[in-house]
Amino acid sequence: MARRYTKGGDLNYWSAEYIKTFEFMQKLGVPQKSEMLKIMINLLTFRKAKPRFLEIGGGLGAFSRMILKKYPEASFVFLDGSPEMILNAKKRLSKFKSNITFLQSDINSTDWFNGIKGSFDAIVSSWCLHYLSDNRRRPFFKEIYQLLKPSGIFVCSCSIQPESKKFLSLYNDLETYRIKESFMKMGVEITEGQIKAMGDKGHSKARINPAYFDEYLKLMKRAGFASSGCVWKYLFNAVFLAHRVK
Numbered sequence: 001m002a003r004r005y006t007k008g009g010d011l012n013y014w015s016a017e018y019i020k021t022f023e024f025m026q027k028l029g030v031p032q033k034s035e036m037l038k039i040m041i042n043l044l045t046f047r048k049a050k051p052r053f054l055e056i057g058g059g060l061g062a063f064s065r066m067i068l069k070k071y072p073e074a075s076f077v078f079l080d081g082s083p084e085m086i087l088n089a090k091k092r093l094s095k096f097k098s099n100i101t102f103l104q105s106d107i108n109s110t111d112w113f114n115g116i117k118g119s120f121d122a123i124v125s126s127w128c129l130h131y132l133s134d135n136r137r138r139p140f141f142k143e144i145y146q147l148l149k150p151s152g153i154f155v156c157s158c159s160i161q162p163e164s165k166k167f168l169s170l171y172n173d174l175e176t177y178r179i180k181e182s183f184m185k186m187g188v189e190i191t192e193g194q195i196k197a198m199g200d201k202g203h204s205k206a207r208i209n210p211a212y213f214d215e216y217l218k219l220m221k222r223a224g225f226a227s228s229g230c231v232w233k234y235l236f237n238a239v240f241l242a243h244r245v246k
């Protein structure tokens with residue numbers, strides 16, 4: 001997490017080979033992911049039976065499945081930049097195929113939303129927006145705002161840049177301890193140096209580029225959202241909620 005890759009993520013990272021280990025790596029590398037997803041699903045409280053959703057960076061559909069279980073009649077646009085992710089998500093979400101339109105698109109392109117028609121009750125994103133490039137961040141939040149219905153909401157979880165070098169080192173230590181413990185439970189001995197090298201390798205390959213916590217809040221405010229806030233935070237991870245109108 002020490003370095004930031006200002007040009008944003010590399011979509012080649014999400015290859016067929018990587019996907020084989022994706023769920024294991026997410027469990028290992030994203031602390032409290034299931035808690036994070038539970039919080040996000042609980043923020044979706046529509047009374048209507050058929051809300052319209054857009055999910056950005058849907059991956060293998062972990063969050064999509066939760067949403068479609070809660071709203072089985074929802075209409076759903078599933079967007080991801082990786083053709084391999086979409087291929088796999090289509091299989092995993094086949095039960096909901098009549099609800100979903102799949103769209104391959106790169107949110108770091110200025111025309112990423114061209115294939116999307118209409119507006120949404122909710123735009124959601126789990127663990128993807130830290131792949132935005134520096135110069136796409138500001139326009140992206142405006143584009144999200146414009147794709148929402150007036151009463152629409154935006155719910156996202158993403159990685160955030162630690163508050164200072166001191167916090168960076170503290171978070172890294174806590175993470176190393178947690179990862180070491182997970183390996184120990186699997187009966188695998190691993191050194192702190194190996195854990196750090198693994199993290200650095202992953203970050204530089206994926207080119208993760210998280211913004212600071214307050215930067216995300218400013219982006220939402222500048223985009224026009226009437227209210228926005230962080231509803232949950234744990235080390236490098238946060239869940240944000242924004243309402244288009246009050």
Ligand SMILES: C[S@@+](CC[C@H](N)C(=O)[O-])C[C@H]1O[C@@H](n2cnc3c(N)ncnc32)[C@H](O)[C@@H]1O
Nearest residue numbers: 014057058059062080081082106107126128131
């Ligand atoms: C860490 S995975 C998260 C997947 C899923 N949302 C979850 O929580 O399990 C990040 C996802 O974002 C997608 N992604 C990364 N950069 C992207 C980009 N520039 N445009 C669209 N999708 C992107 C990847 O293909 C991958 O599926």
